[in-house]
Amino acid sequence: MKPELVDKIIGRFPDVAHDISLDFNVFIAPKDDYLKLAEFLKSEPDLDFDNCSDLSGVDYLDYLEVVCHLYSYKLGHHLRLKARVTRGEPEISSLTSLWSTCNFHEREAWDLYGIVFTGHPDLRRILSDDDQPGHPYRKDVPLENDEAWLLRDEKTSADYGLPIGWERSADA
Amino acid sequence: MPKLKTEEIQVNFGPQHPSMHGVLYLRVTLDGEVMTDIDPVIGYLHRSMEKIFEYRTYAQCISIIDRADYMSAYFNEMAFVQSVEKLMAIDVPQRAEYLRVILMELNRIQNHALLYGTLGMDLGAITPVFYGQREREKIFDLFELAAGYRMHPNYFRVGGVKEDVPEEFLTGTAKFCDDFAGWLEEYNTLLTGNEIFHVRTRGVGKIDPNWAINSGITGPLLRASGFKWDLRKNDPYSVYDQFDFEIPVGTQGDVFDAYWIRMAEMEQSLRIVKQALSKLPDGPVKAKVPLNVRPPKGEAYARIESPRGELAVYIVSDGSNKPYRAKVRAPSFLHIGCLPDMLRGHLVADVIALVGVIDIVMGEVDR
Amino acid sequence: MGDLSTIGLIALKGVLALAIGIANIVIFIYMERKVIADMQVRFGPMRVGPHGTLQPIADLIKILNKEDIIPAAADRWLFILAPGIAFVPAYMLYLTIPISQNLMVADLDLGIFYLFGIMTVVPVSVLVAGWASHSKYALLGGLRGAAQQISYEIPLLASILGVVMLTGSFSLVSIVKAQQLPLIKLGAFTILPRWYIFLQPFGFLFYFIAALADTQRTPFDIPEAESELVQGYNTEYSSIKFALFFLGEYSNALIISALSVIVFFGGWSGFGPIPGVVWFFLKTYAFVYFIIWLRSTLPRIRIDQLMDLGWKVLLPLTLVNVIVTGFLMIR
Numbered sequence: 001m002k003p004e005l006v007d008k009i010i011g012r013f014p015d016v017a018h019d020i021s022l023d024f025n026v027f028i029a030p031k032d033d034y035l036k037l038a039e040f041l042k043s044e045p046d047l048d049f050d051n052c053s054d055l056s057g058v059d060y061l062d063y064l065e066v067v068c069h070l071y072s073y074k075l076g077h078h079l080r081l082k083a084r085v086t087r088g089e090p091e092i093s094s095l096t097s098l099w100s101t102c103n104f105h106e107r108e109a110w111d112l113y114g115i116v117f118t119g120h121p122d123l124r125r126i127l128s129d130d131d132q133p134g135h136p137y138r139k140d141v142p143l144e145n146d147e148a149w150l151l152r153d154e155k156t157s158a159d160y161g162l163p164i165g166w167e168r169s170a171d172a
Numbered sequence: 173m174p175k176l177k178t179e180e181i182q183v184n185f186g187p188q189h190p191s192m193h194g195v196l197y198l199r200v201t202l203d204g205e206v207m208t209d210i211d212p213v214i215g216y217l218h219r220s221m222e223k224i225f226e227y228r229t230y231a232q233c234i235s236i237i238d239r240a241d242y243m244s245a246y247f248n249e250m251a252f253v254q255s256v257e258k259l260m261a262i263d264v265p266q267r268a269e270y271l272r273v274i275l276m277e278l279n280r281i282q283n284h285a286l287l288y289g290t291l292g293m294d295l296g297a298i299t300p301v302f303y304g305q306r307e308r309e310k311i312f313d314l315f316e317l318a319a320g321y322r323m324h325p326n327y328f329r330v331g332g333v334k335e336d337v338p339e340e341f342l343t344g345t346a347k348f349c350d351d352f353a354g355w356l357e358e359y360n361t362l363l364t365g366n367e368i369f370h371v372r373t374r375g376v377g378k379i380d381p382n383w384a385i386n387s388g389i390t391g392p393l394l395r396a397s398g399f400k401w402d403l404r405k406n407d408p409y410s411v412y413d414q415f416d417f418e419i420p421v422g423t424q425g426d427v428f429d430a431y432w433i434r435m436a437e438m439e440q441s442l443r444i445v446k447q448a449l450s451k452l453p454d455g456p457v458k459a460k461v462p463l464n465v466r467p468p469k470g471e472a473y474a475r476i477e478s479p480r481g482e483l484a485v486y487i488v489s490d491g492s493n494k495p496y497r498a499k500v501r502a503p504s505f506l507h508i509g510c511l512p513d514m515l516r517g518h519l520v521a522d523v524i525a526l527v528g529v530i531d532i533v534m535g536e537v538d539r
Numbered sequence: 540m541g542d543l544s545t546i547g548l549i550a551l552k553g554v555l556a557l558a559i560g561i562a563n564i565v566i567f568i569y570m571e572r573k574v575i576a577d578m579q580v581r582f583g584p585m586r587v588g589p590h591g592t593l594q595p596i597a598d599l600i601k602i603l604n605k606e607d608i609i610p611a612a613a614d615r616w617l618f619i620l621a622p623g624i625a626f627v628p629a630y631m632l633y634l635t636i637p638i639s640q641n642l643m644v645a646d647l648d649l650g651i652f653y654l655f656g657i658m659t660v661v662p663v664s665v666l667v668a669g670w671a672s673h674s675k676y677a678l679l680g681g682l683r684g685a686a687q688q689i690s691y692e693i694p695l696l697a698s699i700l701g702v703v704m705l706t707g708s709f710s711l712v713s714i715v716k717a718q719q720l721p722l723i724k725l726g727a728f729t730i731l732p733r734w735y736i737f738l739q740p741f742g743f744l745f746y747f748i749a750a751l752a753d754t755q756r757t758p759f760d761i762p763e764a765e766s767e768l769v770q771g772y773n774t775e776y777s778s779i780k781f782a783l784f785f786l787g788e789y790s791n792a793l794i795i796s797a798l799s800v801i802v803f804f805g806g807w808s809g810f811g812p813i814p815g816v817v818w819f820f821l822k823t824y825a826f827v828y829f830i831i832w833l834r835s836t837l838p839r840i841r842i843d844q845l846m847d848l849g850w851k852v853l854l855p856l857t858l859v860n861v862i863v864t865g866f867l868m869i870r
Contacts, residue, residue, distance in 0.1 A: 022258060022472055050385055053475070054501040058488055067486070069473055069501075073385060073401065080473070101388030104509035127215040127538060137223050183675055205842065296757060296839025302579040368758055368838050520679075521761075521841045 005046060005077070013037050024069075026080045034083045035093040041070060041081070042098050048072050049079070052095065055105035057113035059139045064113055066092060068102075085115055094120035112137035116160060123162050180208060185523075187216050193290065193527070194534030196508070205519050210512045217538035225498040230256055230330055230465050233498065237485075238324040240500055241536035243286060246272075246279045247478035248536075249328040251485040252498070254409060254474035256330045259467040259489055267455040268332035269411045274345065274448045275318060275327070277441040281352075282311040283479040284434040284441075285359075287531050291431060292363050294528040295372050300363050307355055310348055317341040330465050332458030342449065349446050356438060364435060370428065377514055377526045379425030387513070388506035391481025392433045393530060397425030403477035414451070415444050427522075430529045434479075466493045480504055480531050502536035552644040553634055560633040564789050567827060568595040574828060575835045605778040610673060613775065617671035622776070622783035624664035628657045629790035636797050637712050639807045639815040650711035651703060654798070655696050658753070661791065662688035668784070672775040683761055683842050690849040691752040697857035698745035701864040702735045702802050715806030736803040739864070743803045745857045750795040752849065755788065757834040761842050796826035 006025055010018055016037060017028040029037045041049045049070040058065045068081040085092050094117035095102040106117045107126040114135035117123055128136055135141070185198040195216035201209040221240060225233050237252050238245040250272060257264060285304040292300030312322040318337045319325035327334050363369055379389065379397040394401055402419045404412040420436035422429030467489040475484035481503025488497040507530050515523055569584075569592060576583030584591025609618055632654055637643035647653050662685045669681010703709055706717045714735075721729035722737060736743050752759040776784060800806060800822040807815030840848070 021470060024473065051388070053388075053482065054473070054484060054486060054499070056486060056497075056499040056501075058497045069484075069486070073399075099388070100386055100509070100513075101506055104505055108505075125215075127218040129215075136220060143223065143227055181675055183679075292838065296760070297837060298575070299579050299835050302581065306580060362836070363838075366838065368840055371844060372838060372841060519841065519843065 002077070008044075008046070009037070009040070012040060021080070024078065024080045026082060028082045028084070031083060031085065031092055034081075035095070038068075038081065038095050038098055041079075046075075048075050050074065050099075052099035052101045052105075053078075055095070055102050055109065057109035057115050057137070059113060059137065061139055062086075064090065064115055064138075066109065066115060068095065087114070090114055091116045091118050093118055094123075096120055110162075111135070114138065116162075187213075193532050194537075196527075196532065196534055196537075198511075198523075198527075200520075200523070202520065207515055207518055207520065207523060210515050210523075212508050212511055214508060214534070214537050217534045219539065221539040222498055222500065225495050227494065229493045230467075230495065231463050233495065234328065235324070235326040237500065238326060239535060240539055241478065241480070241483070241502065241504075241533050242323065243533050243535075244279050244283050244479050245324050246276045246328070247476060247483055248500070249325070250276060250410075251474055251476050251478075251483050251500075252487075253328045253330055254476065255472045255485045255487045256465065256467055258474055259470055259472040259487060260330070260461070260465065262331050262459050262461055264332055264459055265456045266411070266453045267336075268457045268459075270448050270452050271318075271333055271337060271457065272328060273411055273415075274445055274452075275315070275325075277444045277448070278311050278314060278345070278348075280441045280479045281438050281445075282308050283531075284438045285311075287431075287434055287529075288359055288363065291525070291528045294524045295369065297363060297366075297369070300359070303355070303359060303362065307352070314341060314344050314348065317344060329458060329463070331461035332456070334458075336457050342452070345445065346449060349442055349449070352442055353439075356435070360435065364432065372521075373427040373431065373525060373529075375424070376427045376522045377425075377518065379514065381425070383513075384425070387510045389481070389510055390503055390506075391477070391479070392437065393425070393430055393481070393507070395419065396422035396429035396433050398423055403475060403482060407475070409474070409476060412444075415447050417441075417443050427525050427529045434531075437479075464493050466491065475501070478503065480533065480536075481507070483536075500536065500539055502539065504530075504532045504534075504537045508532060508537055549644065556633045556636075556644050557630060559638075560630060560790065560793075561786075563793055564786060565595045567789055567793055568598070570824075570827065571831050571834075574831045578832070578835045599782065602782045603779055605781075607778040607780070608775075610775050612673040614671040614673065617667050618775075619780070621664050621668035621671060622780040622787075624667060625661060625787035626783040626790075628660045629787040629794065631657050632790075632794050635711065636794070636801070637715065637806070638797075638819050640712075642816065643712070646710055646712045649709050650714075651699060651709045651802075654711075654794075655692070655699075658695075658791070658794075659692055661787070662692075664784075664787075668776070674775055677775055684755065687755065687759065687761060687842070687845060687849075688753055690846060691749045691853070694745060694849060694853035694857045695749040695753055697854070697861060698742045698749060699802060700857075700861045701739045701742045704861070704864055704868060705735065705738060711801055711806075715801055715808065718805045719808045732805060732808060734803065734805045739803070739860075741856070741860050742864075743799070745853055745860065746799065746803070749849075749853055749857075750799070751830070751833070752845065754791040754795055756792055756830055758837040758840050759845060760834075761839060761845065792830060793823070793827065796830065797823050799826055 006018065009027065010016060013029070013033050015030050015033055019026040019028070027037070041047050049072045051071045051073055052068060053071050054069045056067050058067055063084045063086050066083045066085070069078065070081055071078045083092055092115060094106055096106065097119065103121070104126065106120055107123060109115050110117060110123050111125040111127055112135055125132065180201050180203045183200050183202055185200055187195040187197040197213040197216065199211040199213060200207055221236060224236060228236065234249055234252060237248045240248045285307050289301035289304035315325055316322050318341045319327035319334070379393060381394070381397045381399040384394050384397050385399065398421060400419055400421045403409070405419055417440045420433045420440070422433050469489060469491045471486070471488045473484060473486045475482050483503060484501040486499040486501065487495050490496040511527070515526060518526070572594065573583040573591070584594035587593045587597045609615060634644045635647055635650055635654055637646065665684040665688065666681050669677045669684070702714060706714045708714070718732060718734050720733045721731070722733040723731040731737065800819065804822050807819040809815065809818035
């Protein structure tokens with residue numbers, strides 16, 4: 001990606017941290033700027049990121065990270081957008097209104113990591129059981145179940161006010 | 173006269189169903205024969221592959237990731253291996269790259285032959301499945317010569333491939349290339365020119381290119397809607413820039429275009445295989461990398477063009493010999509997410525045709 | 540006394556006709572599996588008996604051994620009645636098909652009329668089966684099947700009307716006898732007999748399409764579309780009831796082949812020393828082969844396209860055929 005575009009982004013959003021990782025420019029946005037930065041990246045004509053290729057969650061033990069890979073079909077550049085949440089406050093805005101790709105990806109990140117995406121039209125569990133307590137891919141969940149683990153007490157979707165199973169959110 | 177009140181009924185397609193491709197559960201709300209709403213429920217094949225990756229070395233991960241998209245195993249391995257090679261900045265020897273390309277393109281042909289059969293079967297033609305299967309058996313024999321396995325080859329390694337191919341593989345592939353054109357002709361005579369097939373598939377499920385880009389549709393479906401985008405040409409990886417081939421593009425994005433593009437892609441893949449065979453260089457097949465690799469700390473994202481779309485693997489490494497996080501970006505996962513918008517307002521019979529042509533493999537959807 | 544022996548004779552002929560009919564069904568089932576297998580580059584049944592010839596009997600024994608389940612929510616008496624409605628009319632038709640000049644059970648004056656009248660009862664069974672099963676799949680399949688069959692009854696009958704007009708009678712034997720007259724003669728030698736395929740080619744075309752749709756054979760086999768609704772209207776049926784549906788369907792397919800031979804291809808007439816019966820069966824099985832060939836090659840038509848074909852295309856065309864035939868006859 002051209003350096004002047006990078007400068008443009010940092011100029012507009014000074015709180016965003018920038019890094020270079022192999023062939024990707026990485027932008028780590030604080031929670032409040034995350035949605036605004038994503039809108040800027042999509043709507044600005046020199047940037048024009050029209051495709052969100054992948055959105056995943058990663059568990060670094062102090063924080064959970066949302067990693068989003070953005071590509072532009074027309075202009076040919078790409079970048080990686082990250083945001084961090086903590087286990088105590090796992091809410092972050094959803095990007096589904098910008099790219100519909102994020103719909104299923106964010107459901108998966110909620111299901112497996114416990115990151116709550118506010119503004120998502122239909123945040124239900126997607127890969128694991130509907131009433132599963134806990135979030136399986138987190139680092140403190142063991143690979144194989146044992147008795148103590150099975151009997152633990154964890155928040156389920158209902159504790160967050162989110163639908164379980166096949167009922168959808170009221171505004172779905 | 174009061175309007176006749178009809179009730180919507182909810183029908184379950186799957187998860188066990190004679191025609192669903194894998195364990196996909198579609199909750200469909202029907203108003204007569206027209207679908208008003210569709211809710212895909214997935215996760216029946218979830219094996220928590222990505223969590224298992226965090227507990228296995230990179231070499232062990234390769235045999236596991238074969239099983240993600242089990243129909244096109246070589247592509248899974250390629251995405252994973254490319255990601256690690258990017259991270260470690262490894263130079264893969266040319267012979268290994270050419271062998272990888274040959275095997276991947278053969279895999280693409282095999283995959284599209286399967287789609288040909290299953291799409292025919294979904295629409296009621298019971299014979300194409302057997303013709304497609306005949307060719308797939310020949311390709312599986314070639315895979316067995318190269319890697320030792322038919323379906324889950326576990327052949328690519330970080331830095332190259334596992335070992336060199338025997339001579340019979342090269343002669344067998346050459347013979348396959350010579351015979352294939354005749355078989356493709358047979359396929360086209362049976363199904364592509366059929367009037368009933370046209371009537372069932374033309375105009376069904378049109379996809380608009382802008383909506384497709386936004387929804388994350390990639391691969392043959394995106395090309396069917398008219399947008400010319402193929403990662404082998406637009407963002408070349410491996411040695412694809414050294415081959416001469418074309419990208420077929422559709423016009424309307426309906427089922428027929430998506431089907432016909434795959435038939436054309438089979439031909440183009442054959443061209444690539446022939447060119448690769450003739451240009452195959454000598455040399456080592458693996459770079460001097462230990463089997464138990466320890467990539468440096470960092471992250472990498474490598475994407476390739478699999479028969480279904482854009483397949484990518486995102487690897488985060490913490491310096492040890494096991495990945496800290498390995499995420500597989502599966503094209504079928506997003507295609508299922510697009511199903512509700514694609515299918516609303518269509519008839520039940522069209523649903524079957526559309527779900528068939530999207531070419532979903534549940535292994536990569538659920539991982 | 541005379542009456543009793545006549546009744547006894549007719550009863551005997553009836554049983555024989557039934558037996559021949561069932562034997563032909565068995566041959567049809569075997570033939571279908573072998574022909575489709577051959578077109579799909581495989582062998583088909585090979586193990587049960589020499590080259591799999593006893594396969595249909597093995598299938599029958601298997602089906603009869605299954606547990607006869609009636610779903611708890613189903614309408615019990617309708618559920619049991621439906622296979623009967625499918626099976627009995629199909630076999631009643633065997634009593635009217637003449638396989639040779641002298642071999643028939645009864646030559647009704649209303650031959651064709653009676654035949655189609657009985658055939659019209661079959662859609663009722665589909666509807667009853669779909670409804671009585673109390674299952675969504677079965678209901679959808681039953682509605683589709685009944686709509687399909689009822690829609691194609693009229694074109695089916697109308698396509699034969701041309702032949703009836705040319706013969707002047709509904710009786711099947713008279714139709715065949717009328718076809719034995721010569722069309723093109725060379726002295727005393729008949730080059731081309733007066734088969735109605737030459738006089739009513741379009742009638743045959745319409746008849747064939749309508750017959751395929753009426754008996755739910757590919758490309759019109761929507762009610763049994765496995766890939767859509769599991770098994771359609773007979774999803775909930777098992778064991779002997781399922782077998783009855785199947786036998787009824789195969790019997791219908793055989794009847795329409797036999798009927799097309801009688802009405803358009805001269806019935807039992809042929810040349811040379813070969814007896815008429817053999818000619819009749821040869822021609823019928825040629826049609827059966829063609830029907831099986833269509834099944835293994837063609838995909839399925841969608842239900843709304845099927846309805847369009849039946850009502851908007853076939854019905855007007857068959858009526859035009861009747862009018863043109865009448866016009867040409869008067870002239």
